[in-house]
Amino acid sequence: MLFSSIPGLPETKSKLIQAIRQDHLAHALLFHGPEGSAALPLALALSTYVNCENPSETDSCGECSSCQKAAKLVHPDVNFAFPISGSSSKEDEIEEKKKVDILKIWRNFVLQNPYGNLHDWAISSGFERQMSISKAVAKQIIQTLSLKSFEGGYKTMVIWSPELMNSSSANALLKILEEPPEKTLFLMVSHHPEQLLTTILSRTQKVLVRGFHDQEIISELLRRELCSQTAAQQLAPLADGSLREAFLLAEDVKDENTAKVRDWLRVCYSKDINAICAFVEEFASLSKENQKTLLLTAVNVLRECLLDKSQLNQLMRTPEHERDFIHKLATNVLTTDKINHIYEKVGDAHYHLERNANPKILSLDLTFAVARILR
Numbered sequence: 001m002l003f004s005s006i007p008g009l010p011e012t013k014s015k016l017i018q019a020i021r022q023d024h025l026a027h028a029l030l031f032h033g034p035e036g037s038a039a040l041p042l043a044l045a046l047s048t049y050v051n052c053e054n055p056s057e058t059d060s061c062g063e064c065s066s067c068q069k070a071a072k073l074v075h076p077d078v079n080f081a082f083p084i085s086g087s088s089s090k091e092d093e094i095e096e097k098k099k100v101d102i103l104k105i106w107r108n109f110v111l112q113n114p115y116g117n118l119h120d121w122a123i124s125s126g127f128e129r130q131m132s133i134s135k136a137v138a139k140q141i142i143q144t145l146s147l148k149s150f151e152g153g154y155k156t157m158v159i160w161s162p163e164l165m166n167s168s169s170a171n172a173l174l175k176i177l178e179e180p181p182e183k184t185l186f187l188m189v190s191h192h193p194e195q196l197l198t199t200i201l202s203r204t205q206k207v208l209v210r211g212f213h214d215q216e217i218i219s220e221l222l223r224r225e226l227c228s229q230t231a232a233q234q235l236a237p238l239a240d241g242s243l244r245e246a247f248l249l250a251e252d253v254k255d256e257n258t259a260k261v262r263d264w265l266r267v268c269y270s271k272d273i274n275a276i277c278a279f280v281e282e283f284a285s286l287s288k289e290n291q292k293t294l295l296l297t298a299v300n301v302l303r304e305c306l307l308d309k310s311q312l313n314q315l316m317r318t319p320e321h322e323r324d325f326i327h328k329l330a331t332n333v334l335t336t337d338k339i340n341h342i343y344e345k346v347g348d349a350h351y352h353l354e355r356n357a358n359p360k361i362l363s364l365d366l367t368f369a370v371a372r373i374l375r
Contacts, residue, residue: 001044001071001114003059007223007243008216009038012209016046017058025050026205028177028186030162032193033209035117036242040110042209043158043187044070047078050185051153066151073107076150079157081141082106083118083131083164115244117191118161131164138169142176145184156185163195170197177203211241226250234258238296248289249296257297258322262329264298268371269333276367283363291359295350302343305330309339338373345369 003013019025029046031039048071049055053064060067069075084102102125109116109124116124122131141157149155165173177186177200188204190196212220214236220243221232227250234257239246267275283291307316308323308330316323334342349366353359 001041001048002062002067003042003045003049006038006041006045007220008212009042009209012038012042012207013045013058016042016207017049020046020050021057025185027180027184028188028204029207030188030190030193030196030201030204031207031209032190034211034241035191036115036239036244036246037191037209037211038115038243039191039209040160040189041114042207043189044073044110044114047075047154047156047158047185047187050156051075051077051151066153073110077153077155079141079144079155080106080160081133081137081157082121082160083133084125084137085122085127085131113244115242115247117244118164120244133159133162133165133169135166135168135172138165138172141173145176145181149183154183154185155181156187159186159188161190162188162200163190163192165197165200167197170200174199174203212239212243213241217241217243217246221246221250234297237300238293249293251289257293258301258325260294261298261301262325264294264367265329265333265370265374268367269374271371271375276364276371279367280360280363284359286359288353288359291353292350295346295353298346299343299350301326301329302334302339302346305334306336306339309334309336333374341373342370345373 033039049060051066052060054061217236218232235249304326
């Protein structure tokens with residue numbers, strides 16, 4: 001992966017490249033940021049850059065044999081460690097066999113979904129049990145890094161989700177983290193660095209990877225031709241800085257989402273039982289991602305109403321053709337207190353939906369709760 005293939009983040013890319021060119025790169029880096037950020041892509045781009053045969057001042061060349069191998073995740077000096085299930089086996093041979101068998105699946109997962117999270121990896125790999133990075137994997141990391149570089153460059157170990165190392169596996173890596181062989185790089189990628197052992201954190205240099213800006217998400221959605229310009233502008237604020245979320249929303253994008261929220265609020269206000277039941281049935285028939293999209297659209301509508309009431313139109317993200325509805329809703333129906341109460345209810349519904357709540361019960365409860373607030 002090249003730095004140029006990652007949208008935005010010019011400040012982070014520049015700091016990494018400057019550290020390499022000035023020979024100030026730490027031997028152990030911890031890329032951490034929210035889910036859907038470019039933490040893993042940046043680690044992969046860095047591993048490509050340090051071994052590139054003809055690097056420029058801004059990126060790898062992308063054409064040399066090293067870059068071509070790195071693009072396919074088959075560079076012999078770039079190794080990976082990641083959580084797998086059933087990793088409590090006491091036999092290293094069995095553990096290593098699992099790692100080899102799963103490596104092809106891992107490469108496909110990263111190439112297709114570099115912004116994915118642990119849930120995506122579990123689905124892609126077929127793991128059902130709890131995943132972890134075991135002590136046997138830690139021993140394999142040490143053994144791999146004890147070998148010399150195959151191509152004379154950096155020997156790199158990319159550890160994805162290191163917070164899933166148990167205490168035994170984490171402690172096994174402490175010595176090599178503190179005193180690594182020459183030209184060795186540890187690139188850890190975590191979305192929950194607070195769960196890492198302090199002994200691991202103290203031995204790494206932190207690289208904070210921010211979420212994407214709305215315009216960066218819009219540009220990437222359009223570059224990949226995943227949706228129209230209008231849809232991209234609607235989805236970017238809903239994604240909240242996460243490209244993973246933006247891609248999922250783009251798969252199920254519906255241009256009438258705001259209209260559906262408008263109709264739902266009208267149903268809540270009227271307390272029409274038949275209309276409420278019809279909405280509940282329609283909501284339950286949608287895919288889970290589409291259900292989440294509607295709730296996130298409702299959150300965005302409430303945000304826009306609050307900005308309209310505060311006369312902060314310059315901060316509004318709603319397209320011009322939908323602002324009349326937002327203005328009427330904010331002026332005639334919603335007070336600031338009502339907006340806050342509905343926001344809490346919708347936020348709770350989204351939280352429970354992600355944890356597999358029954359969509360019919362959830363949407364019925366939410367609709368009655370909002371109806372009480374509105375009336």
